[in-house]
Structure formats: C-alpha cells, structure tokens
Amino acid sequence: MRAPQASLFGLACEAKMSDLLSLSAAQAADAIAAGSLSASELFEVYRTRAAADRAAGADGLNCFTWVAAQRPGESSPAPLGGVPLAVKDLFCTEGVPSQSGSRILEGYEPPYTASAVARLCAAGASLLAKTNQDEFAMGSSNENSAFGAVRNPWDRTRVPGGSSGGSAAAVAAGLAPWALGTDTGGSIRQPAALCGIVGLKPTYGAVSRYGMIAFASSLDQAGPLTRDVRDAALMLGHMVGRDECDATSLAFPHEIQLPTAERLDGVRLGVPEELSGEGVHAGVLDAFRAALVRAEELGAQISDVRLPHAPHALSAYYVIAPAEASSNLARFDGVRYGLRVADAAELSDMYTRTRHDGFGAEVKRRIMLGTYALSSGYYDAFYGRAQRVRTKIAEDFSEAFQQVDLIATPTAPTVAFKLGDKTSDPLSMYLNDFCTVPMSLAGIPAISIPCGLSDGLPVGLQLAGPAFSENRMLDAAYALEQALAFDGSAARV
Amino acid sequence: MIDRDEVLHVARLARLALSEDELEPMARELSAVLEHVAKIGELNLEEVAPTFHVVDVTGALRPDEPRPCLPREVALAQAPAVSEGGFLVPSPQA
Numbered sequence: 001m002r003a004p005q006a007s008l009f010g011l012a013c014e015a016k017m018s019d020l021l022s023l024s025a026a027q028a029a030d031a032i033a034a035g036s037l038s039a040s041e042l043f044e045v046y047r048t049r050a051a052a053d054r055a056a057g058a059d060g061l062n063c064f065t066w067v068a069a070q071r072p073g074e075s076s077p078a079p080l081g082g083v084p085l086a087v088k089d090l091f092c093t094e095g096v097p098s099q100s101g102s103r104i105l106e107g108y109e110p111p112y113t114a115s116a117v118a119r120l121c122a123a124g125a126s127l128l129a130k131t132n133q134d135e136f137a138m139g140s141s142n143e144n145s146a147f148g149a150v151r152n153p154w155d156r157t158r159v160p161g162g163s164s165g166g167s168a169a170a171v172a173a174g175l176a177p178w179a180l181g182t183d184t185g186g187s188i189r190q191p192a193a194l195c196g197i198v199g200l201k202p203t204y205g206a207v208s209r210y211g212m213i214a215f216a217s218s219l220d221q222a223g224p225l226t227r228d229v230r231d232a233a234l235m236l237g238h239m240v241g242r243d244e245c246d247a248t249s250l251a252f253p254h255e256i257q258l259p260t261a262e263r264l265d266g267v268r269l270g271v272p273e274e275l276s277g278e279g280v281h282a283g284v285l286d287a288f289r290a291a292l293v294r295a296e297e298l299g300a301q302i303s304d305v306r307l308p309h310a311p312h313a314l315s316a317y318y319v320i321a322p323a324e325a326s327s328n329l330a331r332f333d334g335v336r337y338g339l340r341v342a343d344a345a346e347l348s349d350m351y352t353r354t355r356h357d358g359f360g361a362e363v364k365r366r367i368m369l370g371t372y373a374l375s376s377g378y379y380d381a382f383y384g385r386a387q388r389v390r391t392k393i394a395e396d397f398s399e400a401f402q403q404v405d406l407i408a409t410p411t412a413p414t415v416a417f418k419l420g421d422k423t424s425d426p427l428s429m430y431l432n433d434f435c436t437v438p439m440s441l442a443g444i445p446a447i448s449i450p451c452g453l454s455d456g457l458p459v460g461l462q463l464a465g466p467a468f469s470e471n472r473m474l475d476a477a478y479a480l481e482q483a484l485a486f487d488g489s490a491a492r493v
Numbered sequence: 494m495i496d497r498d499e500v501l502h503v504a505r506l507a508r509l510a511l512s513e514d515e516l517e518p519m520a521r522e523l524s525a526v527l528e529h530v531a532k533i534g535e536l537n538l539e540e541v542a543p544t545f546h547v548v549d550v551t552g553a554l555r556p557d558e559p560r561p562c563l564p565r566e567v568a569l570a571q572a573p574a575v576s577e578g579g580f581l582v583p584s585p586q587a
Contacts, residue, residue, distance in 0.1 A: 107571075111563060218545065218546050218547070244555050248546070250548060250550070314529075340574070350583050355508060385536075386533060388538040390544040
C-alpha cells in the first residue's frame with residue numbers, strides 16, 4: 001500500500017480531493033488496478049464525506065441510514081478493486097442494519113447478504129453505506145422514510161425523487177462513487193432523472209431479487225445508479241445471472257459489454273406520443289426534444305410509435321403493485337424480527353397494533369389498496385383486469401419494437417418538485433411515475449440519462465428496449481451521453 | 494366510493510389497526526385512487542389473457558436434497574421475544 005497522502009495540505013490537498021471525487025467508479029477501479037490510486041485512501045475519502053452527511057442529519061442531504069466505520073477488510077485484486085459502493089437500505093446486508101426505510105424493521109440486522117450485493121462485493125466492491133429510501137420503496141419523493149426525507153443536492157428545498165432517493169442524491173452529490181438501487185415502477189430511473197445522474201432498470205429476472213426486502217415481486221428489479229453510462233454497464237455486468245435462490249432469475253444470454261459507440265447510425269428511435277406530450281411539463285419537453293435533435297445528428301432515425309395502452313399503465317400498476325405489497329408485507333407481524341408493541345393483550349391485538357405503529361402512512365395506504373383490490377367481490381374488477389391491461393401493454397411494446405430498436409421518452413413529467421408539495425395528495429404523487437411504469441409492467445429494460453436542465457434542474461431522458469437488449473441500450477445511451485456532455489458538477493457538496 | 498365501514502372491513506382483513514383520526518383520510522384517499530384506477534374498466538379485455546409474470550419460467554426447482562439451514566439461534570436472534578427455542582407470542586385468546 002502507498003503512503004497516505006494526508007500530509008499534503010492546502011491547495012494541493014484540495015486539488016487531489018477534487019480529482020478523486022471526479023473519478024467515475026470505472027476510472028477509480030482502473031487507477032487502483034494501475035497502482036496510481038490506493039483503494040483504502042479512496043474509501044476513506046468517501047467514508048468521511050458520507051459520515052459527515054449522516055452526522056448532519058436534517059441539515060445535510062440525509063442520504064444515508066448507515067455508514068461503515070471502517071473499510072471492510074482488504075479487498076482482493078478483483079475487477080472492482082475496492083471501489084466503495086452505497087447500497088439501498090432494503091438490500092439485506094449481513095450484520096448491517098437493513099430496515100427498508102421502515103420503523104417496523106427497527107434494529108433489524110439480517111443473518112445473510114442479498115445476492116446482488118454479494119456478487120458486487122465478490123467482484124471487489126467495498127460496502128460504504130446504506131442509503132435512505134421511501135419506506136418499502138413506496139414513493140416517488142423519498143419523503144416516506146422513517147429516517148426522514150432526503151434533499152436534492154441541486155436544490156435542498158426539493159425532493160431527490162424516489163424511492164431510491166438516497167442512492168441518487170448520494171451519487172449526484174459525490175458522497176458515493178456509485179450506488180445500488182431498486183426499481184418497481186421507476187424507483188431507479190425517476191430519482192436518477194431528478195438528480196442528474198444515470199439510472200438503469202434491467203430486464204426483469206436479469207438480477208437476483210434474493211435478499212431484497214420485497215415490495216412487488218413481479219416488478220422489483222435491482223439496478224445501478226451511477227455518474228455515467230459506462231459505470232452502469234460495469235455494475236450491471238457484475239450483478240446479472242441466474243441465482244438458485246431466486247426462481248425468477250435468469251441466465252443473461254450474453255456478456256454485458258462496456259459501451260463504446262460514438263454514433264447512432266442505423267439506430268431506430270421511436271417516440272411514443274402517449275408518454276411524451278400531454279402531462280409532461282414544457283421545460284422537460286424542450287430538453288427532451290433538444291436531445292432527440294442531437295440523437296438525429298449522431299445518425300439515429302427518429303419516428304413516432306404508438307403505445308395505445310400506456311395511458312392505462314399507471315392504473316394497472318397502482319392495482320398490481322399494492323396487491324403484491326399487501327401480500328409481501330403480511331410477514332411484518334411482530335413475531336420474528338423488528339418492532340413489537342409492548343403491551344398487547346392477545347395475539348391479534350399484537351399483530352394489528354404492531355402494524356399500526358410500525359408502518360408509515362403511505363405503506364398503510366398501499367396495504368389497504370392492495371387488500372381491497374384482492375378482496376372478495378373486487379378481485380375481478382381490479383386485480384384481474386389490471387393483469388389483462390398488463391398483457392396489452394407488453395403487446396404494445398412488442399409491436400413497437402417491430403418498427404424501432406429503442407423507445408425514447410422523458411423519464412419524469414417534471415423536474416424535482418418542492419419538499420411537501422405532493423405529500424397531501426397521493427394521486428398527484430403517483431402521476432410522477434407515468435413515463436416509467438409501462439416498462440416495469442412489461443419487464444423490459446430502461447435507462448435514464450441526464451439530457452439537460454430546465455429552470456436549473458436536471459431533466460432525464462429514458463431509453464427502453466426489448467428484454468435483454470441492455471447492450472444495445474447502453475451503447476445508444478453512451479453515444480448520446482458523450483454528445484450531450486451534461487455537466488453534473490454543480491450538485492457536488 | 495369507499496366508506497368508513499368498508500375501510501374498517503379492509504383494515505381487519507389486512508390485520509392493520511387504524512386510529513379514529515386515520516379513518517376519514519383513508520376513505521377519502523383510497524376513493525380518489527380507486528376512482529382513477531377504475532378507468533381500466535372502460536377497456537374491452539374479454540379476449541385478453543392475464544399476465545401474472547413477464548418471465549416464462551416453469552419448474553425452476555432445485556433438487557430436493559437435505560442440507561443445513563439457518564441455525565435456530567440465528568433465526569431467533571432478531572425476534573422481539575423467544576422462549577424454549579421458539580418465537581414467544583401473546584396468547585391468541587387471552
């Protein structure tokens with residue numbers, strides 16, 4: 001190991017710090033492999049920054065629920081070489097608090113580690129911190145957390161998006177080189193868009209869900225939140241694959257490549273009017289359309305496509321996801337882990353009051369919605385119909401992908417909104433997800449990249465492709481990213 | 494669309510206690526969301542098969558071979574109350 005550089009003071013030290021923070025995860029891994037950067041020095045820089053944010057509480061960005069006290073052992077010279085990794089709270093991490101942002105799992109330290117995290121650590125990533133999130137990943141603003149709201153580093157009076165808000169804000173602010181999140185209806189892509197970073201939701205089944213505290217099992221997928229597209233490809237490549245602990249995980253049919261494309265010649269991009277017109281704010285549309293012009297200059301062929309059932313996706317999603325959640329969250333009953341009310345007279349009193357005290361308002365709402373949709377007399381009208389709408393949405397995409405290679409939309413209908421703006425109206429909060437839920441219901445991969453600013457706040461562009469088209473999607477996103485040259489350094493704290 | 498009694502019924506199904514001041518907002522918010530999602534009732538879906546899962550996997554079972562599982566003391570370590578090697582709960586009919 002090289003001598004610590006802590007003796008360098010003043011400008012030299014600041015310059016060094018700023019150099020370190022400007023490295024992407026892939027660049028840091030390369031520098032460590034080449035011997036020009038010490039993994040323990042890099043870890044300590046990030047650990048100190050993350051710990052400071054944690055210590056600042058509500059005065060900071062509130063990105064983290066836990067920060068490592070020290071670097072977890074010496075890493076092997078594995079491909080990721082000890083690059084620090086921030087992980088969304090809902091991933092089980094052995095011996096490290098994992099609460100999914102909920103009071104009902106207060107003090108829970110799992111006896112095992114989620115497969116996605118274990119694979120990244122086996123590839124050489126070092127667990128830096130757990131990140132704040134909406135409780136059980138239910139939310140689009142990261143205001144539904146037992147740990148309090150996360151603030152957007154571009155403007156601290158605004159939300160970072162959700163539910164992976166802590167992961168997105170931490171990466172945007174330079175408090176972590178990259179982070180792991182989960183996406184059920186947009187929970188990676190939307191916060192990535194609102195924080196000006198890259199977020200990728202893989203094909204359903206590409207990454208094992210083992211050890212992810214479940215929200216909606218037919219939709220949940222783990223994926224990267226990163227500074228650039230190359231980092232997203234690097235992280236994804238080390239996570240994908242069949243895992244015998246998750247029966248829905250699949251062998252990825254080919255290797256994930258690091259993207260290199262500089263042009264978009266021959267790439268057919270389809271723009272669905274259903275997701276890029278009405279309901280999307282003018283400033284977001286301006287940035288989106290300007291990015292499409294750049295794509296065309298790079299050689300892409302842009303055409304209109306139709307997704308006729310996409311306007312119904314949000315409705316189907318807000319039946320299916322709560323229905324699955326109401327079932328998944330039945331396990332939180334005060335018996336095996338987490339919170340239990342102290343003075344219960346009998347068993348059912350213990351269940352119902354533990355759940356009352358342990359769950360936040362949004363989680364209660366979703367449990368109620370899901371239980372209602374599955375209850376006798378309403379099942380066919382809500383859950384049964386929603387599953388049929390899901391079929392139509394998947395068919396819409398299949399038909400569109402006969403004509404185009406990728407679909408492009410804005411990621412979110414607005415830029416980051418003010419804290420508290422939408423908390424009193426659940427439906428207005430849900431409408432944030434209308435560009436992202438169709439891909440989730442169809443199980444197809446999608447990536448959000450920053451494509452510009454509106455009112456000084458980042459706008460995300462979403463690219464989606466057929467199942468297992470991640471390489472093509474990453475290549476296109478990379479080429480566009482290079483051309484757009486988005487500068488996110490203003491968000492660094 | 495959904496009233497106070499229905500909220501209480503669904504809460505009972507969900508084993509969720511709701512306090513008096515949670516009932517009215519819950520009824521109002523659920524009604525607003527249900528009214529929105531009920532728009533899928535306008536679609537003609539008669540000939541459409543449901544999609545329960547986007548991944549077509551069947552028979553993804555591992556071989557059924559005995560192997561060590563989570564040790565009892567580890568499984569009990571996070572429990573709020575334990576007794577004689579099991580989870581301790583209040584009596585069901587106290």
